[in-house]
Amino acid sequence: MSYSRFSIASASPSGPHRMQFARKLTVIFCCSLIACLLAACGASPAASNQSTPTLTPTPTFIPTPTDTPGLTPTPTPQPPTPTPQPPAPILDVAPSSMSIVGHLDCSRTTSVFVCQAAVISGASNQTALHWMAFANISGVSFIPSQGSLSPGTRVILTIKIPVHECSGTFFFRGPANTHTISWQC
Numbered sequence: 001m002s003y004s005r006f007s008i009a010s011a012s013p014s015g016p017h018r019m020q021f022a023r024k025l026t027v028i029f030c031c032s033l034i035a036c037l038l039a040a041c042g043a044s045p046a047a048s049n050q051s052t053p054t055l056t057p058t059p060t061f062i063p064t065p066t067d068t069p070g071l072t073p074t075p076t077p078q079p080p081t082p083t084p085q086p087p088a089p090i091l092d093v094a095p096s097s098m099s100i101v102g103h104l105d106c107s108r109t110t111s112v113f114v115c116q117a118a119v120i121s122g123a124s125n126q127t128a129l130h131w132m133a134f135a136n137i138s139g140v141s142f143i144p145s146q147g148s149l150s151p152g153t154r155v156i157l158t159i160k161i162p163v164h165e166c167s168g169t170f171f172f173r174g175p176a177n178t179h180t181i182s183w184q185c
Contacts, residue, residue, distance in 0.1 A: 089125035089151065091174030094118045097182045098159075098170075113161040117181060119172055123152035129174055137161065137168030137183070161185075 098115050100106050106115040121129035132146035139162040147155055159170060166185035171178055 086126035088176035089127050089129040089174060090122050090176050091129055091131050091172060091179060092120040092122060093172045093179040093181060094120065095181065097184075099184045108163065111163060113163060113185060115159045115161065115183075116156055117159060117170070117172075118154050118156050119147070119149065120154040121149035121151055125151040127151070131172060131174045133157065133159075133170065133172050135159075135168055135170045135183075137165045139165060140168070140170070142170075 094117065095105060098106055098117070100108055100113055105117065106113055108114075119131055119133070129149045129151070130147075131149070133142040134145075135142075141160045143158045143160070144155070145157075149155060161168075161183065163185075165183075168183045170181040170183060172180070
């Protein structure tokens with residue numbers, strides 16, 4: 001009896017046919033893998049040509065609340081609406097400039113110039129006007145240097161300027177604006 005010997009080495013092609021053989025094995029392996037996956041999912045290659053049924057939604061009943069006699073609904077609390085804030089009060093001053101020459105609001109002593117100015121809260125302001133005064137000149141003092149005015153009122157303040165300071169600016173600041181008075185001696 002003769003036996004034929006089969007070995008993998010003799011079954012595999014050699015040379016240029018080896019690449020074709022490897023491609024065919026790869027294709028066969030991939031097809032087998034896909035068939036196994038489809039079988040595991042419950043689909044068969046023959047069933048893949050069939051159309052799948054579409055589902056139509058069924059209406060859902062949602063009950064609507066009905067009024068129960070004797071019970072009153074509890075209102076949902078609403079956050080309070082914020083009260084609109086009035087505009088910030090506007091500050092005004094008089095005069096707009098000061099000078100010792102020909103100016104009735106200023107006088108001179110041996111060491112200082114003494115001037116008068118008005119800080120004014122307009123009648124159209126709806127809240128108190130908080131103000132402050134300062135200068136870009138050293139040694140200047142304001143009496144008073146700050147305060148609060150009701151709408152439609154004014155305060156007269158005294159400004160003392162050293163005699164050697166002959167040029168500068170006085171600043172009057174409120175919540176909405178700042179006014180200036182220029183100074184020359």
